[in-house]
Every structure is written in structure tokens, then in C-alpha cells.
Amino acid sequence: MSGNVSRISISIDPELLEEFDKTTQKIGYNRSTAVQLAMRDFLTEHKWKDIEGVLAGVITMMYDHHTGNVMEELTHLQHDYTDIINSSTHIHLDHHNCLEILAVKGEAAKIKTLAEALGTTRGVKQIRVTLMR
Numbered sequence: 001m002s003g004n005v006s007r008i009s010i011s012i013d014p015e016l017l018e019e020f021d022k023t024t025q026k027i028g029y030n031r032s033t034a035v036q037l038a039m040r041d042f043l044t045e046h047k048w049k050d051i052e053g054v055l056a057g058v059i060t061m062m063y064d065h066h067t068g069n070v071m072e073e074l075t076h077l078q079h080d081y082t083d084i085i086n087s088s089t090h091i092h093l094d095h096h097n098c099l100e101i102l103a104v105k106g107e108a109a110k111i112k113t114l115a116e117a118l119g120t121t122r123g124v125k126q127i128r129v130t131l132m133r
């Protein structure tokens with residue numbers, strides 16, 4: 001790390017922070033190092049978004065179906081992208097959580113738009129996009 005650092009203040013779900021700190025301590029990193037590593041992973045994971053052309057892969061997301069209208073909103077969104085969603089699988093994980101897997105194939109830019117819309121829907125806890133070509 002260079003001598004030049006930026007200090008930031010962010011808002012985090014306390015439960016997420018507690019889990020993050022526990023894992024960080026277990027590995028032996030301090031919070032700043034762990035956040036930087038997480039940010040680098042985030043950047044790597046999103047690099048595919050600069051790629052143009054047709055890609056295929058999966059969008060995996062987890063959400064609590066009790067939160068707001070999350071199920072309705074996700075279904076609504078998926079109906080707007082029937083041209084790139086080939087199939088979807090819904091797994092009821094427990095009383096609260098659902099795992100949904102979408103198989104997608106289409107223009108990278110369109111997959112990106114869909115993934116961002118899904119990921120920013122209130123109630124979606126995690127989303128992962130894995131694409132290949």
C-alpha cells in the first residue's frame with residue numbers, strides 16, 4: 001500500500017460488519033486490508049462488464065422473500081428480459097431465503113443492465129454474475 005491513503009465513512013448493516021470483522025480477524029487481516037481486498041475482488045468480478053458481444057452464463061442471487069415486494073419486482077424484471085433469460089430455477093433455502101439462478105445468453109451490455117437492476121432491488125442480499133464465451 002502506498003503512503004497515500006483515503007479515509008472514507010460508509011454505512012453497513014451491523015450484522016454484516018460483525019460477520020466481516022470475525023472472518024477478518026480469523027484470517028489475521030485488519031479491517032482496512034480486508035476491505036481493500038474485497039474491493040479488488042469486486043473490481044475483478046465486474047471487469048466482464050467492459051467486454052462487448054454475446055456472452056452466456058448464470059446470474060445467481062439470494063434474497064429474503066419477506067422483504068417488501070422483492071419477489072414481484074424480480075419476476076417483473078425477468079419478464080422484461082425474456083430475450084436473454086433462457087431458464088430460471090428457484091430454490092427455497094429456508095423460511096426466509098430464496099436462491100434464484102438465471103441462465104442467460106445475450107449482449108453483454110444487456111446482461112449488465114439486467115444484473116444491475118436485479119442487484120439493486122430491495123431485498124436482494126447477494127448477486128453473482130458468471131459469464132463465459
Ligand code: NI
Pocket residue numbers: 065090091092093097098099
Ligand atoms: Ni423461495
